[in-house]
Amino acid sequence: MAEASTTARRHLLPRDVRLVVHQVRYEQLAFWLNRVGAIFTVVFSVLFLVMLGGSAGQSRIRWLGNIKLIVYYVPGFVAYGIMSACFTTLAINLVVRRETGQLKRLRLSPLPARVLLAAIFVSTTIVSLVQVVLLLVIGRFGYAVRLPGSWTAFALVLLVGIVSFSAMGVAISTVIPNQETAGPVTSIIFFVLLFLAGLWFPLGKHSGLAKFSNYFPVIHLIKAMDAPFEFQPGVSPWAWHDLLIIALWGAGSVLVALRKFKWSPRRS
Amino acid sequence: MSTISVSNLRKSYKDVAAVDDVSFDVEHGEVFALLGPNGAGKTTCIEILEGFLPRDGGEVQVLGVDPGQRGQQQWLRTRIGVVLQELAVESFFTVRQVLERNAGFFPSPRPIDDVIALVGLTEKADAKVKKLSGGQQRRLDIGLGIIGRPELLFLDEPTTGLDPGARRTTWELIRTLSGEGTTVLLSSHYMDEVEALAKRVAVLRRGQVVATGPPASLGGRDRGQVSIRFTLPAGVAASDLPFTPTRVDATAVEINTNDEVVVLNEITNWALQRKVTLTGLDVTRKTLEDVYLALTHEEFDNAKGATNG
Numbered sequence: 001m002a003e004a005s006t007t008a009r010r011h012l013l014p015r016d017v018r019l020v021v022h023q024v025r026y027e028q029l030a031f032w033l034n035r036v037g038a039i040f041t042v043v044f045s046v047l048f049l050v051m052l053g054g055s056a057g058q059s060r061i062r063w064l065g066n067i068k069l070i071v072y073y074v075p076g077f078v079a080y081g082i083m084s085a086c087f088t089t090l091a092i093n094l095v096v097r098r099e100t101g102q103l104k105r106l107r108l109s110p111l112p113a114r115v116l117l118a119a120i121f122v123s124t125t126i127v128s129l130v131q132v133v134l135l136l137v138i139g140r141f142g143y144a145v146r147l148p149g150s151w152t153a154f155a156l157v158l159l160v161g162i163v164s165f166s167a168m169g170v171a172i173s174t175v176i177p178n179q180e181t182a183g184p185v186t187s188i189i190f191f192v193l194l195f196l197a198g199l200w201f202p203l204g205k206h207s208g209l210a211k212f213s214n215y216f217p218v219i220h221l222i223k224a225m226d227a228p229f230e231f232q233p234g235v236s237p238w239a240w241h242d243l244l245i246i247a248l249w250g251a252g253s254v255l256v257a258l259r260k261f262k263w264s265p266r267r268s
Numbered sequence: 269m270s271t272i273s274v275s276n277l278r279k280s281y282k283d284v285a286a287v288d289d290v291s292f293d294v295e296h297g298e299v300f301a302l303l304g305p306n307g308a309g310k311t312t313c314i315e316i317l318e319g320f321l322p323r324d325g326g327e328v329q330v331l332g333v334d335p336g337q338r339g340q341q342q343w344l345r346t347r348i349g350v351v352l353q354e355l356a357v358e359s360f361f362t363v364r365q366v367l368e369r370n371a372g373f374f375p376s377p378r379p380i381d382d383v384i385a386l387v388g389l390t391e392k393a394d395a396k397v398k399k400l401s402g403g404q405q406r407r408l409d410i411g412l413g414i415i416g417r418p419e420l421l422f423l424d425e426p427t428t429g430l431d432p433g434a435r436r437t438t439w440e441l442i443r444t445l446s447g448e449g450t451t452v453l454l455s456s457h458y459m460d461e462v463e464a465l466a467k468r469v470a471v472l473r474r475g476q477v478v479a480t481g482p483p484a485s486l487g488g489r490d491r492g493q494v495s496i497r498f499t500l501p502a503g504v505a506a507s508d509l510p511f512t513p514t515r516v517d518a519t520a521v522e523i524n525t526n527d528e529v530v531v532l533n534e535i536t537n538w539a540l541q542r543k544v545t546l547t548g549l550d551v552t553r554k555t556l557e558d559v560y561l562a563l564t565h566e567e568f569d570n571a572k573g574a575t576n577g
Contacts, residue, residue, distance in 0.1 A: 030358055
């Protein structure tokens, strides 16, 4: 109780919130200190945009209101950045921590599980938002791409995207058996879906690939992210259909995660 | 009241009994060891006591509460320290950063610098975890286990995979902690470790306790048979000896007895009178290893099928 008087200021926040803040600091530190991970996530999305922006030049997409290709790329890579942070990076992070016993050890510390999971989610959100800001700034000032017309719609896509893809990241981590396969498995799934979603080359709406790709959430996040940027006049910034499909994948992933999440290494 | 009290504990994985009717008590302030080969059920026991695994049956009390009750687990976790078999420390942090992070989980942690000094990592305080040797990582791991001033520390095979020097420094650390009044539950498959550290030991085999007691008297080794060996003197037949030897091979004679003082007296008197020398005269009590191997013998036939834990 002596503690209460000396640290009254800290007690303005509930204990759980203080613990989340504490743990987020170290989640962030771990993320940025792991240079390879940070490069794969943040630097890749920025680098992709810069390289593709350079090679796109003055190319335009005729069937999409004749917009410049780079205009198409900015929301696409914002979506990429979110998916890479929430799905790939989060899944690998969880598998490595689970298999090395770090998760088990945290489970056996007084840090409540809800606090740890909240901190991991907040940290993933921070990494996502850092990329979003970088990509928007590069798009706006590097390639004169217009910023989202509806910031509210944009924020909603970010929210649904970050929450749902984080859930998918947790869900996929539960089926990956060991740390050696975590990187390859998540990357292959992710890049195949990205390709099918037409991130690099816009796909015709009625192509077989696009139809197949429609069953998966990746293309929908890209489309949902396109909407607030309002490529063409008169198009709604609210891509409700795409958001719904993403949210369904997210909800399904939450169910898988709740059933299958493990704290201890698989091999033991 | 005992710090840990376990009675008739049971836990099965599918149809295999990992812990089968185990009972033991750990008193306040003692170092208690669970000794047994891989797959004997040591880790399962420890994980049930930590509240990590649910049990199938039996009674368990740790620091006065039932670790199987969800409502008690948070309370328990601020009062226990846990060191796993795995060196589960984030490799990108420095020693100080990892300790600071974990200190934040506890209501009144030990000062970081005290912990660093206690585990002998003062010079490495700002080094990255991945740059530490295996022994240093293990000491940091133990540092994480004690940062919250635990009343009870669980050490699951703390020196497995360490070189002899690192084992010794880890032992010293465990002795220091024990000296400060921390109760320690240790698991190990090393006899020397248990002998060096533990006040009492429970030997596990296939999920069952096959012996309990201080290492020095385990399996009756303080009272039981002593074996006296020497080389049969030239020109003496085994039948000339004042005792019937238990075993005689090419040159050596072995007498197993519970009455070593009497036997030695007669043997040496006989040798002096006959003016023969007893070359290589040797008196040995069973080592803890002999006792352990005898107790856990069957396990070796099945070692290949045994799983870790």
